[in-house]
Amino acid sequence: MSSAAKTLELLSYFSELRPEIGLSQLCRLAGRDKATTHRHLQALEEAGFVEQNPSSKAYRLGPALLQFAQVRERTVPRKAAVEQPLKQLAEATGETVHVAVLSGTTLYALEQVESVKHSTRVLIDVQTFPLHATASGQCALAYGPDELNSHALAKLTRFTDETITDADTLLAEVAAAKARGFAICSGGFESDVHSISAPVFDQTNLFAGTVTVAGVATRITHQLVQTIYAHLADASRTVTHNWGGRLPPDIEAAWTTTLSMSPALEPTS
Amino acid sequence: MSSAAKTLELLSYFSELRPEIGLSQLCRLAGRDKATTHRHLQALEEAGFVEQNPSSKAYRLGPALLQFAQVRERTVPRKAAVEQPLKQLAEATGETVHVAVLSGTTLYALEQVESVKHSTRVLIDVQTFPLHATASGQCALAYGPDELNSHALAKLTRFTDETITDADTLLAEVAAAKARGFAICSGGFESDVHSISAPVFDQTNLFAGTVTVAGVATRITHQLVQTIYAHLADASRTVTHNWGGRLPPDIEAAWTTTLSMSPALEPTS
DNA sequence: TGTATCGGTTCATATATTGAACCATTGGTT
DNA sequence: AACCAATGGTTCAATATATGAACCGATACA
Numbered sequence A, B: 001m002s003s004a005a006k007t008l009e010l011l012s013y014f015s016e017l018r019p020e021i022g023l024s025q026l027c028r029l030a031g032r033d034k035a036t037t038h039r040h041l042q043a044l045e046e047a048g049f050v051e052q053n054p055s056s057k058a059y060r061l062g063p064a065l066l067q068f069a070q071v072r073e074r075t076v077p078r079k080a081a082v083e084q085p086l087k088q089l090a091e092a093t094g095e096t097v098h099v100a101v102l103s104g105t106t107l108y109a110l111e112q113v114e115s116v117k118h119s120t121r122v123l124i125d126v127q128t129f130p131l132h133a134t135a136s137g138q139c140a141l142a143y144g145p146d147e148l149n150s151h152a153l154a155k156l157t158r159f160t161d162e163t164i165t166d167a168d169t170l171l172a173e174v175a176a177a178k179a180r181g182f183a184i185c186s187g188g189f190e191s192d193v194h195s196i197s198a199p200v201f202d203q204t205n206l207f208a209g210t211v212t213v214a215g216v217a218t219r220i221t222h223q224l225v226q227t228i229y230a231h232l233a234d235a236s237r238t239v240t241h242n243w244g245g246r247l248p249p250d251i252e253a254a255w256t257t258t259l260s261m262s263p264a265l266e267p268t269s
Numbered sequence C: 001t002g003t004a005t006c007g008g009t010t011c012a013t014a015t016a017t018t019g020a021a022c023c024a025t026t027g028g029t030t
Numbered sequence D: 001a002a003c004c005a006a007t008g009g010t011t012c013a014a015t016a017t018a019t020g021a022a023c024c025g026a027t028a029c030a
Helices: A003-011 A023-030 A034-046 A064-075 A080-093 A135-143 A147-154 A167-180 A222-242 A249-260 B003-011 B023-030 B034-046 B064-075 B080-093 B135-143 B147-154 B167-180 B222-242 B249-260
Strands: A050-052 A059-061 A096-103 A106-113 A183-186 A193-201 A207-216 B050-052 B059-061 B096-103 B106-113 B183-186 B193-201 B207-216
Touching: A003 A023, A003 A034, A003 B003, A003 B034, A023 A034, A034 A050, A034 B003, A059 B064, A064 B059, A064 B064, A064 B106, A080 A096, A080 A106, A080 A207, A080 A222, A096 A135, A106 A135, A106 A207, A106 B064, A135 A147, A135 A167, A135 A183, A135 A193, A135 A207, A147 A167, A167 A183, A167 A249, A193 A222, A207 A222, A222 A249, B003 B023, B003 B034, B023 B034, B034 B050, B080 B096, B080 B106, B080 B207, B080 B222, B096 B135, B106 B135, B106 B207, B135 B147, B135 B167, B135 B183, B135 B193, B135 B207, B147 B167, B167 B183, B167 B249, B193 B222, B207 B222, B222 B249
Parallel strands: none
Antiparallel strands: A050 A059, A096 A106, A096 A207, A183 A193, A193 A207, B050 B059, B096 B106, B096 B207, B183 B193, B193 B207
């Protein structure tokens, strides 16, 4: 692991729940030496990626991040183009919905909307989605570049009793997702969460991300699944269009088939 | 210079004008070896700070930046709290206005608003403001931590004919700014731009940033300066309040004095 | 066919990173 | 007031890691 990678890794310990971290605490969190961590933090501070709270001496994320995020979003608009269709999807399904983007071999959370319909709802507090244990991830495996598979199969971490930790089962599930046009995952990452994902494409016409409905498992009836399918397909079409891409015809075909089938059809897992 | 710092520096070559950079081009820009640059980019990609355009192989800023920017803004709200007062200031003065935040020894551009009043207006396309050559910078020197001075004096880069490159002149200008409650800089960074800055404080009650009016020099009459002073003070009060800080009494006193004086008073430069 | 790019990789060299031990300061406890 | 246990931060010998010239394969062009 390069020194730069170790340095950047420090940033991932900051979150909304833990916005400020002292040197010693960060050493413990990262399991690294104090001198090393301090030098890493200095490099990050130099670049404006962290700053020190002048009173507490604790470190927090810095203002340069805003700059870069702005450049990113202005030159590769993703977030803005997702807000409206996501709201619509949340409204139509009554569940929490989110969009993730693939970068390299990682799925990053981009935006989420929680429906106000129910008092219980799914809360998403991760920054990246595991490829094998979420509907988004399986959707990426189904439609993303092939090298994702080896990455996913290399570490089938168990999160719940329902997490798929067997390579063959995962591949079968991904194949089913591909046939369906939607990836489905029930409680693989968090118990009692049932998720359905559709792929999204960008101007390169390659897989760029996912739109997902994450519902409380007991609420996801056969009938609701049909509704979700229809609106998810719509959301995927809109986002793909907004991102400058075109949906591959085979996905449209798979959706048509899936939507015309009896609501009794269930995920194979 | 640490390897991590070199790695992070690569990010600064991306901008709205140059959103995608190929490996070779980035090597030329950064003046570094291809193998090294490639490894640095891999580290950045690993962390989601850059991603490769799948078709062109060129690199661009990555989605992880959005994540971190979101955490930063949600835990240290700066930008959101600035929008409304900045609009008001632009409206009232008819000139371009901006807010910068101090992090470490660097002033970062945070947000700007261009007034629609005139067809010619000041455009700001920098990410950081030099301490010695801008009103914002001199304001930081006047009200920020003392160590800023040594940093500023260490490299008095000349940008225009009017840039202050003499240490004593700069210190005198900063002292004048402190007496005034406003920093003034005419054409020090860009010719024909006349800027006036006021300091902003945050919850630590330490200097946190600046609010600035950047006007086309020929438009800044003595009378307009008085108007700008008044509205700038208001904007500074609002932003300081929104950032959870309190304005030191001596600044309020300086403002009162400055505002009660004849409009004939001009910057000492 | 030859040439000039491009992105990416290899491996011996040497330079920059590392961490145990250290210091200074702070805040709480006896 | 002396003590202790934290904190943030620094030093320097040992060594692990970064470096870049040379290389490869692919693509584009004349």
